[in-house]
Amino acid sequence: MIWSWRRLFSQPAAPERRPRPPLRAPQAAQSGLAGDGVSSAQALMGDLEDRFHRFMLGLPDYVDRGIDNGEPALLRRMQIVSERFDVRSLPRLPAVLPQLLHALKNDNVAGAELARLVGRDPMLVGEVMRVSRSIYYRTLHSIQSLQHAVVLLGQDGLRRVATQHMMKPILQASAGARGLVAGQRLWDHAERCAHASAFLGKYAGCDPFESYLAGIVCNTGTGAIIHLLDAEEVTMPELLSADFLNACAGLSHRLTLRAARHWELPENVIRALSEQGESDTKRSPLGKTLYVANRLAMAQLLGDHHILESCPDLSQVWPDQFAPTQVARCQQDLQHQFDHAETSKYAI
Structure with a gap:
């Protein structure tokens, strides 16, 4: 039996919310420096991904206070449920x-x-x-x-x-109270990720269709995670920690990989999906392409929905994978292809 979120996350009072600063590429990353530049870029991506996860779940954009004592137990239960998930039940x-x-x-x-x-x-x-x-x-x-x-x-x-x-x-097809909105947001991101992956893939020597397909499917498992979370009662969902949401993203990644294998997608696509949790040096050309495209799509979608004040310039965050001019062109092309007015109608 799944425990109630109310027991796990009940708090006497919510801490004061502090608005996050605008998301910008760090100075060190922009200058191409190693060391501090790498850690700054990692912090930037961590903040971007946290905001994206909260947006997908319909949670407020909130600077949290660290992991809650009840979250590890909840995460273990979710791991058990996700491991038992039958991919044959997918459409x-x-x-x-x-x-x-x-x-x-x-x-x-x-x-x-x-x-x-x-x-x-x-x-x-x-x-x-x-x-x-x-x-x-x-x-x-x-x-x-x-x-x-x-x-x-x-x-x-x-x-x-x-x-x-x-x-x-x-x-x-995500189910639950947020199903229609979450499902549309997943599709909005998938379209952008596929477009960015195909755009960057040509610079990395990837097959255009495999690049596009990898971008479309890369967050398939997120719908299942949304369904699991939405089935629970959340007293104060804004208090969910970044570490917890990041762990949920890991569960989503594993479900995506299982679905891709079940559908017998091309070998290069499955490999790229499996590499998303690895270091940059261990990724294949398509794996690197998908990693960058996924985050460019996150930034563009969040900017369109005004979660970010504007889409940040990420052109120099991955100098070892793509030339800054290539990433800049991809961001410009995304902005050109996907008008924010098209997605605003889906906002809550």
Whole structure:
């Protein structure tokens, strides 16, 4: 039986809240110095990730006072529950998707063959037709057939449409009182992370589709963690410590990896997901790309929702992985592609 949060976190009075300072890249990190620069960058990322976790859970942005005595016991119970989680209960991938993605690895596959595979999934057909008729793809001649739409999208566009068709319902299916909002926020981040991963992946020599896919799925397990936390009564959720939320993120990461293996995603994607908790030097090119893209997406999304005063310049935080100009271009492209007005309608 899961204990009540009320017992664990009941406090006589909440401590005074202090607003956090704006999130900025530290001076040492900006100057490219080692030592203090590395620790400053780590502190910056820790603050960014804590704010992101609180935003996903709908918690206030709060400077906490350290781990609560009841949190380790709660975390152990959550670990037990997450280890028993049956990944087979996750929504199944559309039956046609593995065949379609396999066909898309062949650069010479005919448009008629791709259209035949897409045509086996009515929902995917609708999505392909909708995207192909959007302003981005609009042509002088109207779309007359599914094959015409497939050819217009091209292999890269079709890969992205198929991936979104696969993952959007899964990420938006988080249950509980915050389910709809949390699910939309997860998807908003996934889109940005996938876009940033594909953008940076070209500099790291990664396969464009694998980069995009890794970004889309990297926080799949967060929905399950939101469900576990939302099932409990929280007297003062703003008192949850950064260490506790970081440990929850670790549980989410392990669930994401299990889901990726269950879905038999490409080997490079699974490897990149498994490397997210390792040091920079041990990560593969896709692992490094995903690590940076994930945090750029966090910063951009939090800036859009005014959790941050503005999106911080993170261009010089990872000089050993990407040139500052490459990260700066990625941040600019994210800002261009994802207008804050599009996400503001989902805010509570």
